[in-house]
Amino acid sequence: MQKVILPFVSGFLAALFFRESTLALLHAAGLVDPAGFSTAPFLPLGIPEFIANALWSSIFGVLMAWLLRIAPDRSAPWIGALVFGGIVLTAIGVFVIGPARGVWPSGNMLPRLAPIFIANAIWGWGVLVFMRAFMARGEPH
Template sequence: MQKVILPSVSGFLAALFFRESALALLHAAGVIDPAGFSTVPFLPLGIPEFIANALWSAIFGILMAWLLRVSPEHRAPWIGSLVFGGIVLTAVGAFVIDPARGIWPNGNMLPRLAPNFIANAIWGWGALVFMRAFMAGSDAE
C-alpha cells in the first residue's frame, strides 16, 4: 500500500494544496495571468483543468516515490523532490501534454515554463511532505 496508494494520494493532494496555491500566489503577484484552480475544461476529457492536473500528479507521485526511494527508513530527499517536480513535470507538460492538446512548443518558452517550473517544484516538495506525513505512522508497525 505504501508504494502505490500513499504516493498517489500524496501527489493528488499536493497538486491541490501546493501547486494550485503556488499558481494562485504567482497570479496575485502579477507574474502570470491565469490564476490557480482553473475550471477551464481540459481537452479531450472535458473535466476542470485543476482536477486533470491533480490526476496526472497522482501518477507522478508514484514515479517520484519510486525514483527517489521515499520510505520511512530513508532520509527525505527534499532537494530531489524539488528538482523532480520542477524538471520532470514541466517537461512532460510542455512536450507531451500540451502537444496532445494542440499547443506546440515554439519560440521563447521561458515566460511560460518558468512559472510552471516554480509551481511544479513546489508540488514536488509538497508531495514529499504528504508522503512523509502519511508514512510517519508506519514506523510503529
C-alpha cells in the same frame, strides 16, 4: 499499499494544496496569467483542468516515490523532490500534454516556463511533505 496508494494520494493533494495554490499566488502577484484552480474543461475528458492536473500529478507522485526511493527509514530527498517536480512535470507538460492539446513549444519559452517550473517544483516538495506526514514508522521496541 504504502508504495502506490500513499504516493498517489500525496500527488493528488500536493497538486491541489501546493501547485495550484502557488499558481494562484503567482497570479495574485501579477507574474502569470493563469490563476490556479482553473475550471476550464480539460479536453477530451471535459473535467475541470485543476482536477485533471491533480489526477496526472497522482501518477507522477507514484513515479517520484519510486525513483527517489522514498521510505520511512530513509532521510527525505527534499532537493530531489524539488528537481523532479520542476523538471519532469514541466517537461511532460511542454513536450507531451501541450502537443496532445495542440500547443507546440516555440520561441523564447523561458518567461512562460519559469513560473510553471516553480509551481511544479513546489508540487514535488508538497508530495514529499504529504508522504512524510502520512508514512507509518516502525513500532518502537
